[in-house]
Amino acid sequence: MSSDTLARRIARYACNLSINDIPEPVIACVRRRFVDSLACILGAYGAAPVKSAIALARATPLPASTVFGTRLRTTPELAAFANGVMLRFLDYNDGYMGLEPGHPSDNITACLALAEAEGATGCELITAIVVAYEIQMRLQDAASLNKRGWDHVNYINVAMAAAASRLLKLDETSTEQAINIALSSHLTLRQVRSGTLSDWKGCSAANAARNAIFSANLAQHGMTGPAPVFEGEMGFFKQVSGAFELDVESFGNRGNGTFAILRSLTKTFPTNGELHTAVWAALDLRAQIADLDAIASIDIETSEFNCRVLADTPEKWRPSTRETADHSLPYNVARALLDGDITLDSYSPEKIADPLAIALMSNTQVSEDPELTGLFPRHLANRVRVTLKTGEEVVSEMIGGPGSLETPMSDADFERKFRRMATPHIDQAAQQRVLHFVADLQQQTDYQALFDAMFPELSAPH
Structure with a gap:
């Protein structure tokens, strides 16, 4: 050999x-x-x-x-x-x-x-x-x-x-x-x-x-x-x-x-990483649109990869599972426009079946922009174009966002994300023990303290 x-x-x-x-x-x-x-x-x-x-x-x-x-x-x-x-x-x-x-x-x-x-x-x-x-x-x-x-x-x-x-x-x-x-x-x-x-x-x-x-x-x-x-x-x-x-x-x-x-890149939303910039673009547009009922159509211009993976099959346009919804480009843009955020609740059965989201997706088109494909994979860029019923267009293009190489998340950002996920399950003292354990990871010789701190106690807030 x-x-x-x-x-x-x-x-x-x-x-x-x-x-x-x-x-x-x-x-x-x-x-x-x-x-x-x-x-x-x-x-x-x-x-x-x-x-x-x-x-x-x-x-x-x-x-x-x-x-x-x-x-x-x-x-x-x-x-x-x-x-x-x-x-x-x-x-x-x-x-x-x-x-x-x-x-x-x-x-x-x-x-x-x-x-x-x-x-x-x-x-x-x-x-x-x-x-x-x-x-x-x-x-x-x-x-x-x-x-x-x-x-x-x-x-x-x-x-x-x-x-x-x-x-x-x-x-x-x-x-x-x-x-x-x-x-x-x-x-x-x-x-x-x-x-x-x-x-x-x-x-x-x-x-x-x-x-x-x-x-x-x-x-x-x-x-x-x-x-x-x-x-x-x-x-x-x-x-x-x-x-x-x-x-x-x-x-x-x-x-x-x-x-x-x-x-490596980190996430500020609990969803597919390649569509994060589309969410940021949708949030930017939401601040500019006074009435979502005034939307006539949505055009998402994206990379070849996103077209092929995140808007490729009928299931991505009418998701029925959490796993499909968080990999659907049209769904996440619609949800971001409706809610002003993408959270764990964005993929609840009620949200996935929301008639308002379905209506927005039915008026959405996704197409490849060769320029955005040319930026890929160095930049996971997306452009969202909303046409209002008046004929007015509003456009937002995002090349990167928080968690990218250009704007990495800070230690404070990671701590906030950790505490946001931890608070329903473990109390503040346990959260602090976890963070201290990781801060001293090089010195650790046993991992029981970490698993103990991550165990959901009955006294933790719910």
Whole structure:
């Protein structure tokens, strides 16, 4: 077996990165993404898919890894799945758009589950998270999967297998095998995000992370996987992604390149990231329109990606599920015009069935603007044009917004988001304990205090 396969080079990077190679601004970014992820988890407490995942985990008790919001401990794989479902449910966690979209924070809960089970230190956890972000985001930059009918979570197979191997302290050879097993055996179809979107839209990434941990555990015990998994005659390049180049030597470390995590984007609305600027544009227009009944038509000019993914099927124009609504460009523009915000309540059954929103969507058109496509993926731009019944037009174009590289969210922004999601479930003292824990993440050697603080007490406000 060649020692120069892409899987081997990725494995080498995962094994060799040291906490000493990671500069403080990157560690600070990990802390922010951690707080952001915890906010998303709290906001998902009680959701139906979360209840299903917890019920599955409850059937396999094991004193290894804790499920958030419960006193349950289970296997790392099942905890990674349940906690990952919580993280992803609201579509509120961070994201990144290269040639392929994705949510690198989907790896955080899986890294935490394995770190708890293995007794890993906070520094080891941080390093594993950086490894996962670096690999997933570089793969997202390298090749589009969705255009070929495959889902972005296939890149989690690689990133999380490498991060899990790091936490299990596997060597380069075994880490390569973990990647081989994870990628070859757990490919996900793009149908997960097409048509009417189901519960699985928010579970697919958690499942990829779970499978990656399982693959690393197999490699730890000597299992080998199909190789070369990328370059082989029946491998990933020829069957899934098409050929691409990945310069692993340029990955972030002390001597080369910058760390990809610094390019990840965060969300101010609990919805698809590529349509955030359309929401901002709609909010801008709402302030200029005295009477929404005066709207004759809405034209949304956007990128090729948004046309193809967020306004592509009849279901996006008449959503019936939360998962479809939060990936519908016309619905989110209509809802922002009606309510002046996008919140968790924007995707309630009552809001989705709202005749006023349906009426606005029926008078909406979505079209590609090649100039906006040209800005993509560096800028996730949208333009909203409203024509009033008088014939007057009002237009708003947004190139970026809060959470973008140009206007990143601050520590105070992340704290506000966390407290907003936390307040219905845990009291102020518990919130403070969580924030202090994350602030000292490098010094942590045990994670029980975090899970205790995230447990919803009966005395918490509701």
